Amino acid sequence: MLRANHRPPSILGDDPFSHALKPSPYETDYEKHSRLEREIEAKRISDLIDDEIRRDKERFKRSKQDVRLLLLGQAESGKSTLQKQFQLLHSPASLDAERASWKIVVFYNVIHAIRTILDGLENWGHLVYQNLNQHWPNSSEEGDPNTPGGRSSITQLRLKLTALVAVEQVLADRLSGGLKITGGGKNGVYVRSGWQVRTQIHTTRNKGKGKARSTGNTPDDADQDELLVDVARKLQIARDDIVSLRNHPAVTKLLEKKKIRLEEWSEFFLDQINRIAERGYVPTIDDVLHARIQTIGVAEHTFVVQHNSRPVQWRLYDVGGARGQRHTWAPFFDDANAIIYVAPISAFDQYLEEDPLTNRIEDSIQLFSQICANKLLKNVHLVLFLNKTDLLRKKLAQGTRVSKYITSYGKRSNDYEHVSNYFKTHFVQVHRSNNPGQRVLYVHQTSVVDTKTTQTVIINVRDSIFRGYLKDAALV
Ligand SMILES: Nc1nc2c(ncn2[C@@H]2O[C@H](COP(=O)(O)OP(=O)(O)OP(=O)(O)O)[C@@H](O)[C@H]2O)c(=O)[nH]1
Ligand SMILES: [Mg+2]
Structure with a gap:
C-alpha cells in the first residue's frame, strides 16, 4: 500500500477565504442589507448552474447512440487540457478561433502568480534574509536582500506592482461571473462551459453606440476590451519589475525552500512575460494549453469522427475534479462507454488545495479505486493517463526526493523509470483488486501539454474505445 507523509504543520493555517467570508460583528444595517443581497444573487447563480447541470444530464440520456467518454480525475490533473487536445485534433479551427478569449485567463494566471510571490515574501521573507546573511556575507547591494539596499528593492518592487496586483480580483470576478464555490480550495476561479460567451465584454468601440456587447472572441474584440486594455498597459509598464521580482535571490531561495509554491502554469507564463506583455499579444495554442481555470460541474464537448468513412458523434464530458465537485459526476456514469482517468504523477510532493492534509497522489489513487469499484462502471472501457510526466522528470532532476513525501517509496532509486513504475504499479494493483470481471486497463504515460505525443496517444485510445x-453494440 502506498503511504504518504502528512503535510508538515508549519505550512498549515486557517483557510483565509472562509475567514474573510464571515460577517463582521460590527456590520451596519446597510452593510448587512448589501451582504444579504449578494447572498441572494449567489444563490440565484447557483440555482442557474443546477438547472444547467440538470439539462446536461437530460441531453446525456437522449444521446444513447453516440460514443460517450468521461474525463475523470482530481483537480489540476489535466482533464480540461486533454479536452483541448481532443478539440485541437478534431476541430482545430474552433480552438484557434478561441485563442483571443484566453487572454483574460493568461493575464489572471500571471497576476495571481505575482501575488503568490509577494505574499510569500511577506510571510517568509525574514527566513530568507537570515539565510542569505550566512551565505553571501560580501555580496553587493544591488538585488541582494541581505543588504538594506536589497530589502528596499523588494519593497520598491512591491510598491510598483501594487496597481497590477489590484486587478487580480477584477479579472477573477469577470471570469467567474461573481460565482464563489465552497469546498473547492481558496484560490479557485471556477467556470462553466461556455464561459467565453458569458464573460462578454464592454468594448470601447461599442460604448455609447447602443450596440450589443462584443463576445471578446477575436483579437480585435480583446483589443477593444477596456479591462484587458488596462491590464495589458499595466503589464507593459511592469514588465521589467516582474522579471526582477521573478529573478530576485530572495524569491529563488523561498522557491527552493518550498515556502513559495508556483504552480506549473505560473512558472510557464512568468518565464514568457516579455512576450505576454507585448502590445497586441494574442495567446498561442501553447498558451491556451497552459492556461489554468478550474472546471465546475460537467462540461459537454461534441465532435465528429470518421470511423470507416462513417461520421460518428462523440460526446466528451470534462468534469470539475475538486472534492466539492465530484458529486456531479455520478449521473453520467450509467451510460458512459469509456473513461479516461487522469492522474498527475508529478504531484507526489503536493497536497490538495481543498484539503491541505491529503497528499495528491494518495487522493488520486483513492479516487481511482472508487471509480474501479463502481458497479455502474464495471463494463466501461477504462484508460489511465499517468500525466504530467514532464514535470515529474523535472522535479526528479532537481533532486526532489519521492521518499520524503511518499514514505512507502523507501530506498528505491529516485530516477524517472523507478518512480513512474512505482506509481504505475500502485494504480494497476488498485484496478486489479477492484475488478472482479476481466476488464482490461489501458495505461499511458503522458504529458498532455505536449501536442505531438498526446495526439498520437489520443488517436490510439480513440480507436480502441x-x-x-x-x-x-453487437452484443446488445
Ligand atoms: N507541464 C504540464 N502541465 C500540465 C500537464 N497537464 C496539465 N497541465 C497544466 O495543469 C493545469 C491544470 O490542468 P487542467 O486541465 O486545467 O486540470 P483539470 O483536471 O481540468 O482541473 P479541474 O478543472 O480543476 O478539475 C493547466 O495549467 C495545464 O496546462 C502536463 O502534462 N504537463
Ligand atoms: Mg478542468
Whole structure:
C-alpha cells in the first residue's frame, strides 16, 4: 500500500477565504442589507448552474447512440487540457478561433502568480534574509536582500506592482461571473462551459453606440476590451519589475525552500512575460494549453469522427475534479462507454488545495479505486493517463526526493523509470483488486501539454474505445 507523509504543520493555517467570508460583528444595517443581497444573487447563480447541470444530464440520456467518454480525475490533473487536445485534433479551427478569449485567463494566471510571490515574501521573507546573511556575507547591494539596499528593492518592487496586483480580483470576478464555490480550495476561479460567451465584454468601440456587447472572441474584440486594455498597459509598464521580482535571490531561495509554491502554469507564463506583455499579444495554442481555470460541474464537448468513412458523434464530458465537485459526476456514469482517468504523477510532493492534509497522489489513487469499484462502471472501457510526466522528470532532476513525501517509496532509486513504475504499479494493483470481471486497463504515460505525443496517444485510445463500443453494440 502506498503511504504518504502528512503535510508538515508549519505550512498549515486557517483557510483565509472562509475567514474573510464571515460577517463582521460590527456590520451596519446597510452593510448587512448589501451582504444579504449578494447572498441572494449567489444563490440565484447557483440555482442557474443546477438547472444547467440538470439539462446536461437530460441531453446525456437522449444521446444513447453516440460514443460517450468521461474525463475523470482530481483537480489540476489535466482533464480540461486533454479536452483541448481532443478539440485541437478534431476541430482545430474552433480552438484557434478561441485563442483571443484566453487572454483574460493568461493575464489572471500571471497576476495571481505575482501575488503568490509577494505574499510569500511577506510571510517568509525574514527566513530568507537570515539565510542569505550566512551565505553571501560580501555580496553587493544591488538585488541582494541581505543588504538594506536589497530589502528596499523588494519593497520598491512591491510598491510598483501594487496597481497590477489590484486587478487580480477584477479579472477573477469577470471570469467567474461573481460565482464563489465552497469546498473547492481558496484560490479557485471556477467556470462553466461556455464561459467565453458569458464573460462578454464592454468594448470601447461599442460604448455609447447602443450596440450589443462584443463576445471578446477575436483579437480585435480583446483589443477593444477596456479591462484587458488596462491590464495589458499595466503589464507593459511592469514588465521589467516582474522579471526582477521573478529573478530576485530572495524569491529563488523561498522557491527552493518550498515556502513559495508556483504552480506549473505560473512558472510557464512568468518565464514568457516579455512576450505576454507585448502590445497586441494574442495567446498561442501553447498558451491556451497552459492556461489554468478550474472546471465546475460537467462540461459537454461534441465532435465528429470518421470511423470507416462513417461520421460518428462523440460526446466528451470534462468534469470539475475538486472534492466539492465530484458529486456531479455520478449521473453520467450509467451510460458512459469509456473513461479516461487522469492522474498527475508529478504531484507526489503536493497536497490538495481543498484539503491541505491529503497528499495528491494518495487522493488520486483513492479516487481511482472508487471509480474501479463502481458497479455502474464495471463494463466501461477504462484508460489511465499517468500525466504530467514532464514535470515529474523535472522535479526528479532537481533532486526532489519521492521518499520524503511518499514514505512507502523507501530506498528505491529516485530516477524517472523507478518512480513512474512505482506509481504505475500502485494504480494497476488498485484496478486489479477492484475488478472482479476481466476488464482490461489501458495505461499511458503522458504529458498532455505536449501536442505531438498526446495526439498520437489520443488517436490510439480513440480507436480502441471505438472498437470496444462496436463490440458492445453487437452484443446488445
Ligand atoms: N507541464 C504540464 N502541465 C500540465 C500537464 N497537464 C496539465 N497541465 C497544466 O495543469 C493545469 C491544470 O490542468 P487542467 O486541465 O486545467 O486540470 P483539470 O483536471 O481540468 O482541473 P479541474 O478543472 O480543476 O478539475 C493547466 O495549467 C495545464 O496546462 C502536463 O502534462 N504537463
Ligand atoms: Mg478542468
